[in-house]
Amino acid sequence: MRILSKMEVRVLLKLRGQRSVSGLADELDLSLSRTSTLVASLERTGLIRTEKRGKHRVVSLSDAKAAELFKRLVFKFGHMPLDEILSGKSLPIFAVLRDAPLSAHELLIKSNLPRSTLYYVIDGLSNYGLIGKKDEKYFLVERYSLFHEFAEEFYELQNSIKTREFSEDSILVWSGVGEFIMLTRGYKGKDVGNFHLTGLERFSDFGVELIGTGQYHYYYSEKAEELSLEEVIVHALLIDFSPRTILYSIVLLLGHKGKINQKKLLKFGRKYDISVRELLGYLEGKEVKRYPYPSMKEVKEILKMYFGEGK
16 A cells, blocks of 8 residues: 655655755755655655756656645645655545544454554544544544544555556545555456456456446455455445345355355445345345345346256
């Protein structure tokens, strides 16, 4: 996952207006080579832009929303040690933590951080008064909501850059820390590096062949792991929580009833904020009698079509 180093944040803090690379080097007491490396790294994040002015390269904050939110952070909280607060693994925590309390387990799932790192970062941010704790759950103190807005937008910017690298027509559908789901019209295979075909388009791998729409969803993860049935189902519901998607997700669950890992399904449900308990009820023969959930009769008809009488 992309984070900001302390020196990168210090460069950003100097960009009130335009600065030459050599001028930044002098202000930061760094070599020109080191400063150029930091500028190049930040330019790849989309937070800054550079242009040639005569013999000098001029640096300024970009027009990206994340850069605008950074300006607001500096204006409102410039008295705080922002180079300490925004660097390292703080951004993943800020990106997923809002005023609604989350347990440590939920934070681990959403931030993709190791447990030891999570507690270390939380302790540091708590010492600055940014994070509170109630009933064993953590929350971002309301007056610091701008930190969440910046971090969330920062990761959306990084993910948008990766989607465009994959395909020019790609659209970001869901954005997380070091992972995202995108929509594209170009099929490039089921697994392309860290990109994995997902959602309804992947149901055929598990016995439910559906008519294609000419649109494809890919899940990107820096972990580059093969997608499980449970994750594909939750991705499908995240992409389109419609009667059709719910119906075929239930059919897929029942078709693989003895192989479904319910704990894993619940974990992915929490990660993507998708309720899966109603779906699990169908595994126990419980019908949810409200829209948009299907009748058990409809489920059994489709189940028979794909998996035969045995199911």
